[in-house]
Amino acid sequence: MSLNATPAGERVHIAFFGRRNAGKSSLVNAFTGQDLAIVSDVKGTTTDPVYKAMELLPLGPVQIIDTPGIDDEGALGELRVKKTRQVLNKTDLAILVADSTAPLGQAEEELLSLIKDKGIPYLLAWNKADLLDSVPEEGENTLWVSALTGLHIHELKEKAAALAGQEGPKRPLIADLLQPGDTVVLVVPIDKAAPKGRLILPQQQTIRDVLEAGAAALVCRDTELALTLAGLPKSPKLVVTDSQAFAKVARIVPREVPLTSFSILMARYKGDLALTVEGAKALHSLKDGDKVLVAEGCTHHRQCEDIGTVKLPRWVREATGVEPEFVFCSGREYPEDLSPYKMVIHCGGCTLGEREMKYRQRTAADQHIPITNYGILIAAINGILYRTLEPFPDMAHLLP
Amino acid sequence: MSLNATPAGERVHIAFFGRRNAGKSSLVNAFTGQDLAIVSDVKGTTTDPVYKAMELLPLGPVQIIDTPGIDDEGALGELRVKKTRQVLNKTDLAILVADSTAPLGQAEEELLSLIKDKGIPYLLAWNKADLLDSVPEEGENTLWVSALTGLHIHELKEKAAALAGQEGPKRPLIADLLQPGDTVVLVVPIDKAAPKGRLILPQQQTIRDVLEAGAAALVCRDTELALTLAGLPKSPKLVVTDSQAFAKVARIVPREVPLTSFSILMARYKGDLALTVEGAKALHSLKDGDKVLVAEGCTHHRQCEDIGTVKLPRWVREATGVEPEFVFCSGREYPEDLSPYKMVIHCGGCTLGEREMKYRQRTAADQHIPITNYGILIAAINGILYRTLEPFPDMAHLLP
Structure with missing residues (x-):
């Protein structure tokens, strides 16, 4: 299979963030070995996230996301926080590029907080290390590099591959x-x-x-x-x-x-149980006319469609005695803005892959919209959700 | 998925045969609605089989095989019989195109025999029916058509779709x-x-x-x-x-x-049991230096490779006390000429699909080369082949 044949959804996503003046785009170019973004010494030449596929050995095919540069002064602003969250929802590894001749600014600190809040692995790459009298030793999440001289670019790639290749802590299945x-x-x-x-x-x-x-x-x-x-x-x-x-x-x-x-x-197993159990509780606060988004990953699979469009709405109406308005989406058409909905009911997502499901869940969580899945909701509707959680000693905190 | 995205191996294969003068290529064009082969009134302008993908509703994607025209006089000849067998080994439905103004010739009769011997569904399409005073009624495997006027081309396609769509008689699994x-x-x-x-x-x-x-x-x-x-x-x-x-x-x-x-x-389940059990018996007549072909469908799957290249040869040597020469092939590289081999040991063929496995087995059977598979051979080597056949009342004839 050729490099480009790897679908974007299956690539590990590495996102670069940084202030306009930190040399982020130059570092992305040094990292990828190609002229990925327009580089100039005029501040903020990158205005939209740029997506680029590359092979990062020993990790394999990755998707590089070069994000727009942030202001050198002040805080991030509401829109920028929202956009950054969206990018982070798709990110497996975040690389924050900073200027090693200057301290972190307010916007950079906020970025780091966002990244840490989401629990996303990250690296802080101090660029322009060639301008320093002496280059500090690298730390666990920190290293000093120079896009200009190539200093520690190899180490940055190795560290990125190692971090991005780590699987999240998987719980056991059974x-x-x-x-x-x-x-x-x-x-x-x-x-x-x-x-x-x-x-x-x-x-x-x-x-x-x-x-x-x-x-x-x-x-x-x-x-x-x-x-x-x-x-x-x-x-x-x-x-x-x-x-x-x-x-x-x-x-x-x-x-x-x-x-x-x-x-x-x-x-x-996937670590979604707490979120989806919490999401199912929204069932009991539904009112007539509330919008409920029923989201399915696949477009053809008759089984999901029947459950999602026919059975689930009927069961919800029977269990709650109210008439919500059900809105259906399938395939890739999951809305970015979930604010019209009181809750999201998602299929198991067997065709979507874990990255896309995580993105959808994180998007809902960002907007404080309860999200659950078919199986959890069906257990809740049947009044046996708590019984089905009892077998797991590690999930005792979810019981009432 | 677009039409051309269907891999050739998953398409139903419909092969057209006929004498040079019967208008076979014109009929193929009328059937497919496109200029598939060079058509002329000079005899025998089609010199190699032409493969073409089309959509045959309600059947779906099919592969049309337009074979070279056969001589108008005399028998098929040894090479032509061999080549026709090879095409038939890949064929799901054979359409023999004949000239309705003339009787079947010797070569056409021989073709029909070959087709019937292989148990392949077939249609006899009497072309040039526009030249007849009255067009006979169609029979079970026979109909009268005209590539020139389009007479009964629709019926030919419908009949072909119905016949090619029939699954062979499947035995139960368990x-x-x-x-x-x-x-x-x-x-x-x-x-x-x-x-x-x-x-x-x-x-x-x-x-x-x-x-x-x-x-x-x-x-x-x-x-x-x-x-x-x-x-x-x-x-x-x-x-x-x-x-x-x-x-x-x-x-x-x-x-x-x-x-x-x-x-x-x-x-x-696939109907191969008798063939592969018979094939396994060749184990006991192997002599030192006999060539044994070990064929694998996939190239990457470590499990097959280890069994095929390491374990099976060892087991064969231990069970027979002789030293055959093992030749290995994998993926698509299955030889057309199996005459150098005393027996063929094939993997289960899980990645090959039923059509390709049938082709490989038919090719061996044509050349009277015993063919078996890993599982059957392992049972034979362990001395429990007959025990493992006992559960099947319908396979009693395979027991000694």
Whole structure:
């Protein structure tokens, strides 16, 4: 696959920020080895973020975001803060370029705060180090470079690759709940919407994780669940169900047997569980006419569409007794401005990839709009959200 | 996805055959609605097969193969038979274009025999029907058309779409062996070669088919198999294992419990089981220095490579006590001429698609070269091939 064949969404995103006078664009050029942005000594020649693909070894294909230079004086301003947040929502690694002959200004301090608030890995690159009498030693997040002489550009790239390549702290999927020899029952309903001859990825991942824990996965349909449970010599360690079968499965599984769903396992694994559980609570403050955004990642997948456009709105109306106005979006058309909406209900996002889902969640969080997902909301509507959270000792803080 | 984005290997292949004088190329043009081949009234202007993509509704994307015209007189000749077989090995539907003002010649009769021998669906299109006083009614495989006036071209396309769209008679995967409430144990070893966080397609398909039969699939690793079997209140209906764990699993599963492998399930499902079981028997007539072709569909997949290039040759040497010469090919580089080889050992072909695998098997069968696959051969080497065939009442004829 050629370099350009890597879709932008799968590239690690590295964003450069800095004051107009710090030589940010020169440093981006030194970093990428190409004339990426117009460089001049007139302040602020970069007026829009510039996106550029490059190969950053040993990391692989990356997307460089060269952002507009910030003012040398004063604070960031509301619009700039908003725009920076948007860029940061897509950023895996932020590089703040500063002038090593001057202290950080107010705008730079604010930028650093924003970056740290979002928990995004960052580097502070002190440029123009060639002008210093002596160059300080690099720190954990800090190093001194010169776009002019090439000083420590190699080190900057190495450090960037190392930082951007670090995966966020992943929580376990299911293995941490299991002992070797345990049996987990997985409920996989087969309806017309299920992909023919395949299992969806969360189901595959769960089976894999069960096996890696030395446990066994007993897979059955909802229609055979009662029979399957009755045939077991002892209760399973856990029952995991597809969210759509929640209501039925919750009635079959004895109250003392731990029960959860693939959606909840995946949300915990990706680190979204707290956010989406909080988001689901907005259900109970909906009023007639409130706008609810139902967002789907894919455009063709009949299953999501049916759930999103037909079943979920009906369930929400039944559960709340109110008539919200449902607005639907699918594919890539997720709005930047979520202010018209009282809540966002997003699909599992299996086709979107983690970066895009994180971006969507961060965008909602920035605007203080509750965001939840189909599986969590269905659990909430069925009144079993808290029951499905009980199996996770590390999620006890989400229980009432 | 645009029309041309459909890879050739996924398109239904429709091949046109005919005598030089029957107006085959004109009919192909009328069929595809484009100037596909050079058309002239000089005999035999098409000298090489021409491949062309088109959309044939309601079937979808198809690949048209316009083959060189055959002589108007005499038999096909050895080379032409060989070339025609090669084209037919890739063909889903053959259309023989004949001149309705003349009877079928010897070469056309031979072509029809070849097509019928291979069991390939076909249509006999009597062209130049505009020259007839009255046009006969169409038969099951026969119709009268005119490339010149457009007579029945629409009907030809409809009939072609219907015939080419028919799936071959598929055997069941596993559901026919199961009753609702049964439990099937699936043994899925997890080694470094297993794809991370996923299950390979044969495993997914098997689980799906078990569920659709109203049965339950109990999935465990080979290392937990003994423990898992001991924990069951009664023997499972069937144990299915990954081929690589055959020897170990066969020792653990009691002789009275039916045992088979994912490879054997898949070979039965695709209709290759008899061919590949016959092919495996060639193992016992190998002599020192005999060439054995080990063919792999993919070029990158470490697992296949290790099995194919390292483990299988060792196992063959150990099982036979002879030293054959192993020749390896991977990806698309499968030789047309298999005569140097005493047998072909092919991987499961999970990345190749059914059309390409059928082509490879037919090519071997044409040349009377035994062909088997990894899973079947591993069962044979472990001395449990016949045991793993016992679960299938419809495969009793393969047992000794």
